Amino acid sequence: MTILIDPPRFEAHGRRWSHLVSDSDLEELHAFARGCGIPPRGFEGDHYDVPEERYAAVVAAGARPTDGRELLRALVASGLRMQKRRGDRGVARVRDVRLADGVVVDVDLIVSDREADAARVFAALVFVHDASNDLAVVHSVWRDEWGAPGGGREEGETVRENAVREVHEETGLVLEGEALRPLGYERFRGVEGSGPWACGRDLLQLYGAGVTGRRPPLTTTHDDSSDRRWVTPAELERLCGHTFWWPLAAAVLSPRGG
Structure with missing residues (x-):
């Protein structure tokens, strides 16, 4: 070495x-x-x-x-080189992440204030903050963990439409697509099993957005999340600090990038 x-x-x-x-x-x-x-x-x-x-x-x-x-x-x-655009900042490469469906992936976590290549994006997440900088989180039934609202992109959607729809379905909050701010992205590479990355859709886009007022009510129209709440940044770390994506969250939220 x-x-x-x-x-x-x-x-x-x-x-x-x-x-x-x-x-x-x-x-x-x-x-x-x-x-x-x-x-x-x-x-x-x-x-x-x-x-x-x-x-x-x-x-x-x-x-x-x-x-x-x-x-x-x-x-x-x-094998350690992380491909990224000039100006983007690599945070970490997390190896052998086992997803909820058993698929194993390596994930690159990258900070960027530019949107990822839309043709490669299969999902979007949004860190939504209120006027006091508290954050909306949801508990995913599929992943059995807390995280930012978001999910898979549907056929014909733009990435921003994907993000806005998922936030509304999981929290009831209504966001404007143009108000979303790119914070970074996750790049997936399959190790065991298959996923959208096998077809060239290997990126998850991360946005930030704000809502007016303090802790507006959160509701849901779908059953893919079992709970939702507002948390402080410290509470978010306690809930999510063990997840593979936490280094990216910490990088964009401290100081808060959303």
Whole structure:
């Protein structure tokens, strides 16, 4: 296992940056970054961004200097590379997630203020907040867990129509499609079993939206959720902090991205 770093040549935010990667193990990479005092916010899904002024110290701590091409080859060969658009931020790759139907997937969690490719989106979720920044959550019968309202996209729907319909069905709240704000997306890759990702629909779109007033009543017109309530951000973490998608929720809600 080797930690690699390329020269600080990438310019952003008025500084130059290096990329720090592992050739085999993200846990090794996280441990090394912690040891160097690199903050978690520097993680981009498959690498850490390291400012130019810390390059020498990171090399002294044991990272092997290399050029950008070799670093990229090592990252691709490791299987750790996370494909994403420029400007999107990778949060985590969660491996071997077993879904409620027994299908096993790897999931990339990505923060983005741009909508995902609609042709690839099979479902949408919405973090809905009220005037006091409390959040609407529903308990899914199928998944037997709490989460943001949302669900699968129906034939002929736009992604925003999908999101608006699901929120209304599960909470009774009426949202305007144009008011939805993209927060990020989840990318699924099948490991065991089949799903829409086998047909190229591998993305779940995450939005944020607000409603007026404090904790308006929540109702439902469908039986796919067994309960619904308003919760504080701290209560949301207690309910959902164990889920595979929580790192993405934490990234967009703290500070609140919805």
